[in-house]
Amino acid sequence: MRKNKLTRKRWPVPPTILFLMITFAAIVGAALLAPVLAPIDLAANDLTTRLLLPTFRDPASPHLLGTDNLGRDVVVRLLYATRTTISISFTGMLIATAIGTALGVLAGLCGGAVDVIISFLTDVRLSVPTTFIGIIFACVMGATPTTTIVVIAITGWSSFCRLVRSQIFQLRGAKFIEASRAMGASGLRIVFEHILVNIASPLIVQATMELSGFILLESTLSFLGLGIQPPGTSLGVMVSTGRDYMLTHWWLAIAPSAVIIVLILQISLVGDWLRDKLDPKLKNAS
Amino acid sequence: MQTREAVLEVENLQKYYPVKKGLLLQREIGRVRAVDQVSFCLYRGETLGVIGESGCGKTTLSRLIIGLEQPTGGEIRFLGQPAGRRMSAGLRQRMQMVFQDPYSSLDPRMSVRRILEEPLRIHTRMTAKEKRQKILPLLEQVGLPEEALKKYPHEFSGGQRQRIGIARALVTGPDLLLCDEPVSALDVSIQAQVLNLFRQLQRRYALTCLFVSHDMSVIRHVSDRVLVMYLGQVMETADKKTLFEAPAHPYTKALMQAVPVPDPTRPAVGAVLEGEIPSPIHAPEGCPFSTRCPHAQERCRAQRPPLYDLGGGHAAACHLYAEEAVR
Numbered sequence: 116m117r118k119n120k121l122t123r124k125r126w127p128v129p130p131t132i133l134f135l136m137i138t139f140a141a142i143v144g145a146a147l148l149a150p151v152l153a154p155i156d157l158a159a160n161d162l163t164t165r166l167l168l169p170t171f172r173d174p175a176s177p178h179l180l181g182t183d184n185l186g187r188d189v190v191v192r193l194l195y196a197t198r199t200t201i202s203i204s205f206t207g208m209l210i211a212t213a214i215g216t217a218l219g220v221l222a223g224l225c226g227g228a229v230d231v232i233i234s235f236l237t238d239v240r241l242s243v244p245t246t247f248i249g250i251i252f253a254c255v256m257g258a259t260p261t262t263t264i265v266v267i268a269i270t271g272w273s274s275f276c277r278l279v280r281s282q283i284f285q286l287r288g289a290k291f292i293e294a295s296r297a298m299g300a301s302g303l304r305i306v307f308e309h310i311l312v313n314i315a316s317p318l319i320v321q322a323t324m325e326l327s328g329f330i331l332l333e334s335t336l337s338f339l340g341l342g343i344q345p346p347g348t349s350l351g352v353m354v355s356t357g358r359d360y361m362l363t364h365w366w367l368a369i370a371p372s373a374v375i376i377v378l379i380l381q382i383s384l385v386g387d388w389l390r391d392k393l394d395p396k397l398k399n400a401s
Numbered sequence: 402m403q404t405r406e407a408v409l410e411v412e413n414l415q416k417y418y419p420v421k422k423g424l425l426l427q428r429e430i431g432r433v434r435a436v437d438q439v440s441f442c443l444y445r446g447e448t449l450g451v452i453g454e455s456g457c458g459k460t461t462l463s464r465l466i467i468g469l470e471q472p473t474g475g476e477i478r479f480l481g482q483p484a485g486r487r488m489s490a491g492l493r494q495r496m497q498m499v500f501q502d503p504y505s506s507l508d509p510r511m512s513v514r515r516i517l518e519e520p521l522r523i524h525t526r527m528t529a530k531e532k533r534q535k536i537l538p539l540l541e542q543v544g545l546p547e548e549a550l551k552k553y554p555h556e557f558s559g560g561q562r563q564r565i566g567i568a569r570a571l572v573t574g575p576d577l578l579l580c581d582e583p584v585s586a587l588d589v590s591i592q593a594q595v596l597n598l599f600r601q602l603q604r605r606y607a608l609t610c611l612f613v614s615h616d617m618s619v620i621r622h623v624s625d626r627v628l629v630m631y632l633g634q635v636m637e638t639a640d641k642k643t644l645f646e647a648p649a650h651p652y653t654k655a656l657m658q659a660v661p662v663p664d665p666t667r668p669a670v671g672a673v674l675e676g677e678i679p680s681p682i683h684a685p686e687g688c689p690f691s692t693r694c695p696h697a698q699e700r701c702r703a704q705r706p707p708l709y710d711l712g713g714g715h716a717a718a719c720h721l722y723a724e725e726a727v728r
Contacts, residue, residue: 290500290505290506291506291507291508293469294498294506294566295519297497298493298497298520299494304523308522309510309511312510312511313508313509
């Protein structure tokens with residue numbers, strides 16, 4: 116509620132940010148509505164129409180970005196791929212944020228042995244390469260969308276945990292927390308009424324920043340064949356299959372890569388802006 | 402004198418902080434005696450001023466009473482029941498605190514309405530309307546407009562914030578109000594405003610207060626009785642008039658002389674106290690003030706003086722009064 120109020124107060128949102136937000140919403144909207152916009156069977160293929168040229172090479176072609184090696188329209192597949200990538204990385208991000216926040220709150224509030232153990236786990240997690248964790252999980256659990264979400268959650272929580280922990284250490288000394296304790300508030304009430312509200316804005320910013328990383332991670336895993344499996348598709352899968360035709364049909368790999376780049380740019384730039392926006396000091400300055 | 406109801410009884414209260422050394426195997430190399438055998442009684446309707454230099458344990462004392470710290474020893478009884486960390490919710494509701502720093506004692510992400518309602522949210526299950534009825538008169542009492550409810554703490558000045566802090570402490574209608582240096586973070590002109598407000602509220606609600614401050618003039622303004630602390634111990638206690646006009650303990654006398662007199666024609670009194678406060682880790686064996694006291698004798702360094710009762714509620718912990726004391 117609070118955030119809406121702030122945005123309204125500071126209207127207008129800078130035009131560049133507004134543009135980024137609208138285009139992002141358009142891409143995500145189109146991707147999520149893919150089954151409605153272009154109801155197709157993902158597994159269907161037609162080798163007679165394979166590798167048709169895109170409109171910018173052959174103005175007579177009905178396929179805007181041509182067709183892929185199995186004769187499927189690239190634009191339609193891009194919609195489905197973006198849909199998979201975004202839903203997987205977003206779900207993963209939510210789970211990672213929840214785990215990270217919970218552990219961070221525990222570490223920050225309990226301190227002592229709990230803090231040592233959780234900080235140790237964070238360090239252990241950060242010392243193991245993400246892709247390595249991805250490979251192990253794909254081997255054990257099989258390469259499914261669920262596995263990818265699990266890998267994102269398991270690799271992503273550590274940065275949230277660190278952030279929340281350090282924020283809580285700063286907050287713990289705050290007099291208003293002490294005042295609340297003196298009034299007789301329980302620990303849970305303090306967490307929900309004071310702590311979570313006060314760490315919400317850095318957490319939201321961190322989540323947007325991490326989301327772009329998770330999109331990349333999903334694409335990386337799928338590119339390596341550890342994520343989404345054909346006939347399902349994701350941006351990473353599309354780059355991976357398009358790679359084989361780089362010399363003759365370069366747009367097959369470049370188009371999904373461009374979508375990844377655009378999504379990440381949009382999210383990071385909006386995240387940057389959000390960080391400045393939600394900073395209480397900058398807020399007080401005006 | 403009629404029998405007065407004791408709201409708060411503190412007996413032999415102690416708070417020691419261990420001083421540790423070493424990285425892995427920490428050993429205790431000493432103890433800071435922040436509060437050492439403090440006893441006093443606070444009666445309904447009166448304000449007890451606690452005064453002392455920084456580090457004398459006056460803040461720790463108030464934190465012990467409200468239960469933010471666990472005492473090492475001694476007893477605190479509030480309304481006849483044991484108080485402190487484990488006091489029941491019902492009892493806790495009857496004791497509220499005003500904090501020193503109005504800038505950090507209010508949650509920057511809460512509106513004033515939510516700040517004022519916080520004690521009610523914790524202790525009662527009132528409807529929004531009931532809560533509003535409870536906080537509106539208080540808001541008016543502390544001199545803030547109704548529009549303030551929607552605003553956030555950063556939109557207010559220090560003095561206004563402290564008014565919010567005071568209003569928050571009064572919402573539950575407490576039997577005891579602990580004030581921990583409530584004006585020391587404010588400008589002098591604002592201090593006067595807040596203190597006057599405090600006096601008004603004292604009279605209106607017949608508040609029982611423990612008012613901690615290092616400022617003699619502030620204490621003089623608000624309190625009925627005064628407790629002088631030095632290195633965690635009670636040096637002297639008396640009603641305000643006696644203490645300010647006829648202080649008994651050498652330390653209190655020195656404090657009185659240190660108060661600047663706003664009269665340029667009067668010659669300045671030189672520094673009355675020599676030396677620094679001893680480190681509380683290496684507090685003197687006998688009387689804590691013996692290292693700086695102009696009257697210190699052998700006995701003072703060896704034996705800690707008890708609080709000698711000088712009659713009329715006046716007591717001083719100084720061997721000079723061993724004979725005069727009403728036994």
